[in-house]
Amino acid sequence: MSATVSTFEMPRTISSQRRTKDRLFSIALWTSVVIALIPLLLIVYRVVRLGVAAISVNLFAHTALPASLPGGGLKQAFLGTAMIVGLAIAFSVPLGVLTGIYLAEYGSGRIAAVVRFTAEILLSIPSIVAGAFIWALVVVALGNFSALAAGIALTVLMWPIMARATEEVLRLVPTELREGGLALGYPRWRVIMRIVLPTAGAGVFTAIMLAVARGLGETAPVLLTALGNDFVSTNPLKPTDAVPLRVYNYAQSAYPAWRALAWGGALMLLVGVLVLSVTARMLSIRQQRRMR
Amino acid sequence: MATIGVPPHADAPAALLTRRRRFGDRAFRWTTLVVSVGLVVMLALLLWVLADGGWRAIREFGLHFVIGRDWNPVAGRETYGALPFIFGTAVTSLIAMVLAMPIGVGVALFLNESGAGWIKNPLAVLVDLLAAIPSVVYGLWGLFVLVPLFDHTVEPWLSASVGKVPVVGGLFRYQGPGGDMFTAGVILAIMILPIVTAVTREVVSVVSTDTREAAMALGATRYETIRLGVLPTARPGIVGAGMLGLGRALGETIAVALVIGNSTNISASLFKSGYTIPAVIANEFREATSAGVHRSALLFLALLLVLIALGMASVSRLLVRRTARMMGDDVAAQEEAAASTLGLA
Numbered sequence: 001m002s003a004t005v006s007t008f009e010m011p012r013t014i015s016s017q018r019r020t021k022d023r024l025f026s027i028a029l030w031t032s033v034v035i036a037l038i039p040l041l042l043i044v045y046r047v048v049r050l051g052v053a054a055i056s057v058n059l060f061a062h063t064a065l066p067a068s069l070p071g072g073g074l075k076q077a078f079l080g081t082a083m084i085v086g087l088a089i090a091f092s093v094p095l096g097v098l099t100g101i102y103l104a105e106y107g108s109g110r111i112a113a114v115v116r117f118t119a120e121i122l123l124s125i126p127s128i129v130a131g132a133f134i135w136a137l138v139v140v141a142l143g144n145f146s147a148l149a150a151g152i153a154l155t156v157l158m159w160p161i162m163a164r165a166t167e168e169v170l171r172l173v174p175t176e177l178r179e180g181g182l183a184l185g186y187p188r189w190r191v192i193m194r195i196v197l198p199t200a201g202a203g204v205f206t207a208i209m210l211a212v213a214r215g216l217g218e219t220a221p222v223l224l225t226a227l228g229n230d231f232v233s234t235n236p237l238k239p240t241d242a243v244p245l246r247v248y249n250y251a252q253s254a255y256p257a258w259r260a261l262a263w264g265g266a267l268m269l270l271v272g273v274l275v276l277s278v279t280a281r282m283l284s285i286r287q288q289r290r291m292r
Numbered sequence: 293m294a295t296i297g298v299p300p301h302a303d304a305p306a307a308l309l310t311r312r313r314r315f316g317d318r319a320f321r322w323t324t325l326v327v328s329v330g331l332v333v334m335l336a337l338l339l340w341v342l343a344d345g346g347w348r349a350i351r352e353f354g355l356h357f358v359i360g361r362d363w364n365p366v367a368g369r370e371t372y373g374a375l376p377f378i379f380g381t382a383v384t385s386l387i388a389m390v391l392a393m394p395i396g397v398g399v400a401l402f403l404n405e406s407g408a409g410w411i412k413n414p415l416a417v418l419v420d421l422l423a424a425i426p427s428v429v430y431g432l433w434g435l436f437v438l439v440p441l442f443d444h445t446v447e448p449w450l451s452a453s454v455g456k457v458p459v460v461g462g463l464f465r466y467q468g469p470g471g472d473m474f475t476a477g478v479i480l481a482i483m484i485l486p487i488v489t490a491v492t493r494e495v496v497s498v499v500s501t502d503t504r505e506a507a508m509a510l511g512a513t514r515y516e517t518i519r520l521g522v523l524p525t526a527r528p529g530i531v532g533a534g535m536l537g538l539g540r541a542l543g544e545t546i547a548v549a550l551v552i553g554n555s556t557n558i559s560a561s562l563f564k565s566g567y568t569i570p571a572v573i574a575n576e577f578r579e580a581t582s583a584g585v586h587r588s589a590l591l592f593l594a595l596l597l598v599l600i601a602l603g604m605a606s607v608s609r610l611l612v613r614r615t616a617r618m619m620g621d622d623v624a625a626q627e628e629a630a631a632s633t634l635g636l637a
Contacts, residue, residue: 018513025515029406032398033415036489039482040422043433095327102324115328117609118335124536124605125338125598126543127427128570132594133338135577136345136587156338159331187313189320217426220545220570224577244428248546251432259436266429277424281417 044270051267054260064230064246067255074265076232080147080241081216084226087151087236088158088215093208095155096162097197100207103163104170105192116167122160130156131224138225145227147240153221158211165210169203170196172288203287206280213276217269219244243269339598346592349585357592363556365576365586372589374596376556380473380566381597384548385541387477387562388484393534395481396488403489404496405518416493423486431550434479435471439551442478443469447563467563471553474562479547484537491536491608495529495615496522525619532611539604543597545570569593 062073103116134153139145173196181191197204219242227239228249243265250262350357353372360373403416451466499522507521523530553565554575573590580587 014511014513018516022513022515025518026406029398029402032395033402035395036399036419036422036485037415040418040425042437043425043429046433046437047429095330098324098327099331102328106321106324107328111325111329115331117606118332120609121602121605122331122335124539124543124601124608126545126570126601128543128545128573129338129342129594129598129601132573132577132591133341136341136591137337156334159334163328163331188317190316192320213424217424217428219426219428220574223546223574227578244426244546247428247432248550251428251435251550262432266426266432269426270429273424273426274421277421278417281420 047263047266047270050260050263051270054264055267059261059264063232064241067253067258070257072257072261074243074246074261076229077241077243077246077265078268079232079234080226080229081243083147083234083236083240084150084154084222084242085212085215087148088154089208089212091151091155092158092162092211092215095159096207096211097166097204099159099163100166100170100204101192101197103167105188105196107167116164119160119163122156123164125157126220127157127218128220128224130154131221134221135224142237144237145225145239147226147233147236147238150222150226150240150242151236153225154215154218157218157221158215161211161214162207165207166200166204169200169207169284169287172203173199200287202283206283206287209276209280209283213273213280216276217244217273219248223248339595342591342595342598346588346595348588349592352585353589357589358596361556361558363572365579365584365589367584370584370586372585374569374589374593376558377567377569377572377593378596379558380552381542381568381570383473383562383566384476384480384552384568385538387474388480388541389534389538391478391481392485392488392537396485396533396537397492397530399485399489400492400496401518401522404493405522406514419486419489421486422482423490427483427544427547428550430479430483431547434475434547434551438479439471439475442472442475447472447474451563462560463562465561465563467559467561467565470565471551472563473552473566476548476552476566476568477562479551480541480544483544483547484540487540488533488537491533491612492526492530495526495533495612498529498616498619499525500619526615528611528618529615532608532615535604535608535611539601539608542604543570543601545574549574569597 058071058073060073060075060078062071063076064074065072099115099119103112103119106112107116130153133156134149138149138152142149177195177199178191181195182188186194222242222245226242226245228245229239229241233240247262247265247269250258250265253259253262349372353360357372357374358378359375360371361375362371362373363376364371399415399419403412403419447464447466450464455461455464455466503521503525504517507517512520548568549571552568552571554567554571555565556567557564559566573593576586577590580590
């Protein structure tokens, strides 16, 4: 359709008033694009400038220190985020992929419609609500904040993302491949596991990356469930630190050293999230092209 | 997919193998079904946990909970009136909507309708990247860049110009430095822009090419084509895009908590500090011990939030779907549009 539009030439007979309106409209569209991109540039510029200044060996090698002592770092936060996101991946990938398989391969009935709609509206659930839910359910039950609770809270957010994204990529797999497998006498589940999933492999991987990109930067649910910790914690049942959490806490502090660490942490988060989303997008574009 | 017939297993010579196959198929199907239903159960459990937890607060304070202005969690003098948070949430989200809707729709029309050529795809990716930036990064930037900028430049200027206008002027009365509802609204507008753009693109893309070409064949300019051919059909879907954006804005926590000033004001001026429902949950959950009603009050606020957000999301999905169906669009094209917005998921 864009091809039709772009080759469209305005006839000479159009009145100047209509022509002016059209021009103004074009200008308005251009302006909105420029306005939309300004914040992105400003944010990336500021985070990169202040974040790079804060990067040092200490950032990764040292744990949190009182603001009066020099050389504090975010080691415990990086490790904590790794553990929390790792747990969330371990929970949400199998759940999300199985849900996606159900929706794409068996999902034509009423149950599937309900599941699909639930997944869709769960995408809009405020992340703080996921935190409050797991706080009331897991933290209160276990009696303390933990990396496990944070992993579960992120799963609440990542499961529907995984499910919908997996469904979409499985639907791109040509039906002929399934029919071929079935015709060879493969049972349906083997067709799905051995033919459909591997064909969509890159797409499923993309789905995982999108979900992780979401989980990595989430602060509110982690705040309510992991609480934070000044030291490295390897016990998933104990309070754990996380990068977004530290950035949030240090942003509100009055100490320049802590604020610098906040920018350093923010830069690492931004880089992680942007790399994941850009890679995912490029993979999915290539995948879609290959499937057509 | 679901339409594929079952291959004639029964004809296979090895009956045992067939039975095992059937078992494998059935077990696999049931596993995926159970896990999928688990997703629905999780949502139900979430609503139940929040309702059960928030029950005590609503029983003790009743209607006062949503119309009361005092929020005091100090033991012995506990009283919970959540109006300041409800007010702050509504005001900041509305500011975000007013700012993000025209720009988001403009970007969507630019990307889908103006034949932008090679620049289209990179621009779409850049706009989507706004959705990828973590909210704490928005908050950090807002706190150290946007708040000072607004305090020293934007707000005094608006106060001196728009603030003089009768009636609306009161909204823009300068209140001194510090975070405020206006700044929070602007941050929210930036954050919901990509979702508004993505959903608008989805609905605009299902308007059939025939309609556009018919308008052009009648000699319509591009503006007239969009206004007369595209927008009327896409309108319900664009309203849906706005509602989805509003739902996101209502629930945003960290960025808002960092820039809004966190004080329980109810003020006519947008330049006054405020508080929102998500922000108060994030700030107070730590002190909410089991002894008082505090925890229950926070859980009730979470319930309120999720009900509004889910309501918005449901209505939005229905509106977008209806637009697609109205165009007699086939499922494939709809899915294609959904896949292209997947980056936002």
